[in-house]
Amino acid sequence: MLGFENVELYYDHVYALKGVSLDLHEGETVALIGANGAGKSSILRAITGLRPIRSGRITYLGDRLDGSSPAEIVRKGIVMVPEGRRVFPLMSVRDNLLMGAFTRSDKAGIAQTLDAVLERFPRLRERIGQQASTLSGGEQQMMVIGRALMARPRLLLLDEPSLGIAPKLVQDIARAIVAISRDEGVSVLLVEQNSRMALSISNRAYALSTGQVVLSGNSRALLDDPRVKAAYLGGEV
Amino acid sequence: MEQIIANGLYLGAQYALIALGLTLIFSLMNVLNFAHGQMYVFGGFVCYTVVAQLGMPFILGLVASALVLGVMGALIERFLFRPVIRRSKRDESTMLLAAGIAFFLDAVILLLFGEKQRGVPKIVNGVFNWDFRLIMPYDRILIGVLAIALIAGFILFMQYSKAGRAMRALAQDRMAAQLMGVDVDRYSMIGFAMGAMLAGLVGALLVTITGVNLGMGGPTSVKAFLMIMIGGASVISGAIAGGFILGMMESVGLSVLSSYGDVTYLVIFATLMVFLAIRPQGLMGKPWG
Numbered sequence: 001m002l003g004f005e006n007v008e009l010y011y012d013h014v015y016a017l018k019g020v021s022l023d024l025h026e027g028e029t030v031a032l033i034g035a036n037g038a039g040k041s042s043i044l045r046a047i048t049g050l051r052p053i054r055s056g057r058i059t060y061l062g063d064r065l066d067g068s069s070p071a072e073i074v075r076k077g078i079v080m081v082p083e084g085r086r087v088f089p090l091m092s093v094r095d096n097l098l099m100g101a102f103t104r105s106d107k108a109g110i111a112q113t114l115d116a117v118l119e120r121f122p123r124l125r126e127r128i129g130q131q132a133s134t135l136s137g138g139e140q141q142m143m144v145i146g147r148a149l150m151a152r153p154r155l156l157l158l159d160e161p162s163l164g165i166a167p168k169l170v171q172d173i174a175r176a177i178v179a180i181s182r183d184e185g186v187s188v189l190l191v192e193q194n195s196r197m198a199l200s201i202s203n204r205a206y207a208l209s210t211g212q213v214v215l216s217g218n219s220r221a222l223l224d225d226p227r228v229k230a231a232y233l234g235g236e237v
Numbered sequence: 238m239e240q241i242i243a244n245g246l247y248l249g250a251q252y253a254l255i256a257l258g259l260t261l262i263f264s265l266m267n268v269l270n271f272a273h274g275q276m277y278v279f280g281g282f283v284c285y286t287v288v289a290q291l292g293m294p295f296i297l298g299l300v301a302s303a304l305v306l307g308v309m310g311a312l313i314e315r316f317l318f319r320p321v322i323r324r325s326k327r328d329e330s331t332m333l334l335a336a337g338i339a340f341f342l343d344a345v346i347l348l349l350f351g352e353k354q355r356g357v358p359k360i361v362n363g364v365f366n367w368d369f370r371l372i373m374p375y376d377r378i379l380i381g382v383l384a385i386a387l388i389a390g391f392i393l394f395m396q397y398s399k400a401g402r403a404m405r406a407l408a409q410d411r412m413a414a415q416l417m418g419v420d421v422d423r424y425s426m427i428g429f430a431m432g433a434m435l436a437g438l439v440g441a442l443l444v445t446i447t448g449v450n451l452g453m454g455g456p457t458s459v460k461a462f463l464m465i466m467i468g469g470a471s472v473i474s475g476a477i478a479g480g481f482i483l484g485m486m487e488s489v490g491l492s493v494l495s496s497y498g499d500v501t502y503l504v505i506f507a508t509l510m511v512f513l514a515i516r517p518q519g520l521m522g523k524p525w526g
Contacts, residue, residue: 048416050412050415050416069420070415070416070418071415071418071419071420074416074417074418075418079416080416082412082413082416086410086412086413086416087410087413088405088406088409088410088413088414089409089410090405090409091402091405091406091409095402095405098402099402099403099406099414099417099419100417102399102402102403102406102417102418102419103417103418147417151417151418
């Protein structure tokens with residue numbers, strides 16, 4: 001569904017991605033793990049068109065994706081939940097969610113999706129008229145995942161959904177991601193520093209270091225891999 | 238007392254409309270539009286041309302001003318601000334560009350409309366008189382009501398339309414809005430066009446009461462900046478509050494302080510300096526409402 005072929009990406013003169021190749025199949029959940037600055041988020045920025053790539057190719061459903069504008073990419077069904085949540089702080093929860101459906105114009109369909117999102121995250125229904133800035137971190141994370149679902153994506157990109165979230169809510173979010181990929185048939189590309197969580201809810205994973213893929217494979221196998229344990233699971237038992 | 242409040246409301250509504258356009262452009266593009274006053278004057282002259290010279294009804298003058306300034310704003314964004322913002326990493330570049338456009342528009346206005354003060358014949362005759370406590374010509378009342386209706390329309394548009402929501406989203410978090418599929422270029426152009434259109438509409442409204450002349454552009458820009466500094470930059474409620482507060486202060490100043498000479502703006506500036514020292518972000522200062 002999505003493919004990277006030798007993608008290089010630079011910030012001014014500093015490289016962030018140095019010949020990255022990876023792929024993601026329809027219906028899969030793929031995790032990208034690695035330390036801060038390894039290039040995980042740069043991969044998402046390259047997909048969404050927020051950052052131009054210098055060389056290589058990104059393909060999506062058989063077509064070339066790189067070079068499209070962020071707005072075009074959303075219309076193709078790729079929607080990102082950005083790092084740090086990035087809610088629209090002074091807009092109501094309802095308006096935040098409706099912004100997610102910005103590229104759609106089927107009024108009845110939007111109302112239906114809104115209902116489904118509120119069904120999935122009942123807390124949002126309780127707070128539908130509240131300003132987004134008054135929500136807790138966990139609620140905001142639920143809201144921005146819901147906002148992305150409002151676009152009815154085929155591929156959902158999640159950038160550090162557990163960052164800055166209370167530990168007991170991290171599980172809720174992990175569960176929500178699993179449920180979404182199962183119920184909606186959405187493919188998921190998950191970027192996480194919480195490698196254990198990412199590996200436990202994904203089918204496959206790529207480990208990155210200094211802009212390169214250093215390991216890849218089945219998530220279950222990677223969880224038991226001694227190299228992964230040493231480098232990414234922080235020596236936990 | 239009633240008279241002072243009524244004058245303040247009338248003036249404040251015009252000012253709030255000007256400030257709304259300025260704050261819209263600022264919050265969407267981070268551009269300080271120093272040419273805002275010139276756009277206002279231009280709108281006034283367009284209305285004058287349509288109504289006084291071509292003899293058309295006032296409503297057509299109003300629509301013509303809105304259209305001409307809307308198109309002008311869109312073109313200025315597309316061919317001047319967009320390339321400069323793309324190539325430059327410094328805010329000063331757009332400030333210089335805006336100042337340049339202000340001088341350019343002054344020259345165009347001089348060329349097209351001349352240096353004379355222009356007005357249009359009274360659009361409504363008669364004077365409202367409440368026991369000599371409140372005297373106000375009907376045309377002023379009409380223009381005041383029109384301005385308030387435009388403010389209400391603008392708020393409703395920003396609050397409930399899809400485009401309004403997109404512009405609020407862009408102002409609150411540009412990157413997140415992009416990730417929702419909002420085309421930044423397109424909405425910057427729409428926002429600039431709307432800001433210019435608001436300036437033009439106020440010009441068209443006020444040409445019926447006070448007339449316009451070439452020299453009004455610069456001072457109007459300064460007043461508009463005062464308003465958004467009072468209210469807080471890039472907040473809708475701030476622009477409206479700033480507009481009405483400045484209108485009220487002028488109204489009070491002109492009737493209370495006039496016996497001490499022409500000191501109204503001296504007092505307003507002094508008050509503003511003290512106020513900003515205490516609350517530099519303005520009354521409603523936050524990213525965007």
